[in-house]
Amino acid sequence: MSDQNSLNARFCGICSGFLGKSGKDSVPSLTRALDTIASDLARNEDLRVRMGSDDPSIWPSLHQLWGFLANYPSADADDPALGVLIVSIARFTRNLVAGVAMNQQNAFANEPSLRRVLHLYSSWSAFQSTDSFPATRMAVQTLSNIVTTNEDLISRLWSTYLTLPEEQVVLIRLLGSPDPKAVLSLLVLMVNCIHNSTERRSLLAKSRVGARICITLLDRIVLLYDAEESSDGAKAFDYGYHLFAHLFDGGFAPDLYNSLSVEGEVIVPHQTTLLKLLDSYLQSSQTCPTYCDMCPMLSGIFFRLSSYSQSAIKRAISFGNEESPDGTNEPPKELDLLLPKTCEALVLATQCIVKMALLSEEQRITDASAVDLRAIFRDGTSFDVLLRLLDAFLPRIYFGKAIINPAADRNVPSPTTNSSGFLYLKRDLVRLVQVLCHKDKTFQDRIRICGGIPVIMNMCVVDERNPYLREHAILALRNLLDDNKENQDEVNRIQPSGYWDKEGVLHEKAGATLR
Numbered sequence: 001m002s003d004q005n006s007l008n009a010r011f012c013g014i015c016s017g018f019l020g021k022s023g024k025d026s027v028p029s030l031t032r033a034l035d036t037i038a039s040d041l042a043r044n045e046d047l048r049v050r051m052g053s054d055d056p057s058i059w060p061s062l063h064q065l066w067g068f069l070a071n072y073p074s075a076d077a078d079d080p081a082l083g084v085l086i087v088s089i090a091r092f093t094r095n096l097v098a099g100v101a102m103n104q105q106n107a108f109a110n111e112p113s114l115r116r117v118l119h120l121y122s123s124w125s126a127f128q129s130t131d132s133f134p135a136t137r138m139a140v141q142t143l144s145n146i147v148t149t150n151e152d153l154i155s156r157l158w159s160t161y162l163t164l165p166e167e168q169v170v171l172i173r174l175l176g177s178p179d180p181k182a183v184l185s186l187l188v189l190m191v192n193c194i195h196n197s198t199e200r201r202s203l204l205a206k207s208r209v210g211a212r213i214c215i216t217l218l219d220r221i222v223l224l225y226d227a228e229e230s231s232d233g234a235k236a237f238d239y240g241y242h243l244f245a246h247l248f249d250g251g252f253a254p255d256l257y258n259s260l261s262v263e264g265e266v267i268v269p270h271q272t273t274l275l276k277l278l279d280s281y282l283q284s285s286q287t288c289p290t291y292c293d294m295c296p297m298l299s300g301i302f303f304r305l306s307s308y309s310q311s312a313i314k315r316a317i318s319f320g321n322e323e324s325p326d327g328t329n330e331p332p333k334e335l336d337l338l339l340p341k342t343c344e345a346l347v348l349a350t351q352c353i354v355k356m357a358l359l360s361e362e363q364r365i366t367d368a369s370a371v372d373l374r375a376i377f378r379d380g381t382s383f384d385v386l387l388r389l390l391d392a393f394l395p396r397i398y399f400g401k402a403i404i405n406p407a408a409d410r411n412v413p414s415p416t417t418n419s420s421g422f423l424y425l426k427r428d429l430v431r432l433v434q435v436l437c438h439k440d441k442t443f444q445d446r447i448r449i450c451g452g453i454p455v456i457m458n459m460c461v462v463d464e465r466n467p468y469l470r471e472h473a474i475l476a477l478r479n480l481l482d483d484n485k486e487n488q489d490e491v492n493r494i495q496p497s498g499y500w501d502k503e504g505v506l507h508e509k510a511g512a513t514l515r
Contacts, residue, residue, distance in 0.1 A: 034092045086138065104147065105150070111146065117139050121139065137182045140186050148192050155199075157193070172213055176216065183232075202252065205252035214259065248278060295376050302350065310389055390422075425466070427472055434472055445486065447487075453487060459476075
């Protein structure tokens, strides 16, 4: 009998002896033997090939071992003996299948048993004990090795997992693990599953279970954001981002955004997180191959959020209401608690649109036939009205001091809402106008017709909530006037209506009319 046959026979004999005893006393001898063989398999690919193909076959014995784990008598993740067994059997299987397609095919028969083990170790009680973490990590790594680079097995695994009842989907359960190493291993598996596969990406983006996976992953990404650099948590964050980047590459951003929506809500936290990831993805891009698919989605998001924000601000500042008999405006009667979150999402959508518009313009310089993505956003009315309302609703912060617009300052108490959601909003809206009106007379004219030029001029100020607002407003004004005689005449007709004092406060000139 050859040495290889001797190794296979030894493995089968060890398994048979263990399964025959089925006692905890036999666990150490089994784990010692498996760990020794697993160490040799990790170093020797030829040994992996021969052990998986030679007689006597090891696969029936290995299948029995996994069946024993899946039906372990105590079925308790707190059982130390079960944890030790899972680590050793999973390590042996993981090393045996690494890079050997035939071994992967044979080992895949154990996936149902492996799934039951993962289900047990992704329970709430298992997550409470760090002693269960090594078994969870090893089981996830084993599942990953069984299918990695094997397209047939990946497709079978993915279609199975995304069609299971939600409570049985171990991907969702494992994403809640407090162990960043286990989450990292899981995300490596998931990224490998959707890589270069439109069908599997589509299943993740469009299916009900896929939506639940994405929601859970977005929650986890938020928690991982502050992980220490180079830690397992930071690496898991990167893989989570790459997973969504693959979906964006495939043009599935609209499907993802829609799958996260909640009826009756203008925006939900998961959609905001998705917009943050999309913004990061676009800012790092140099080309725009799939942006045409994103434009209708982002235009819809922009105008929907803009419309909601306008209505909420109007209600808050009683826009258009008459003054009270004593000459003062009424204090805000209604403050929409969702407005800061809406404006936060609006900033992200605006930044995405600006990036796409810039890339589109660059592409059109070299290819005149390329689609002009800016045409989708040429309704200037929304920008003008929203900027007017924001200027009245949010006092400018000038060197740490609130500066109230004298046109709106009638001893009205400043709104007490948290302003964090409004950061950069005016700046990015002005920047969007700046980009869209560049060498585009149609948009330039629309801004003038809706009264937007004085609004842009009024943004040429310092505002600590909106860094570089003044600079972007000056550039926007330059683009609005470029080769447009009507807009130039409009600016010439506007005369100073106020002056700045030494404290940086704008005062109205006597007899002047504010526009």
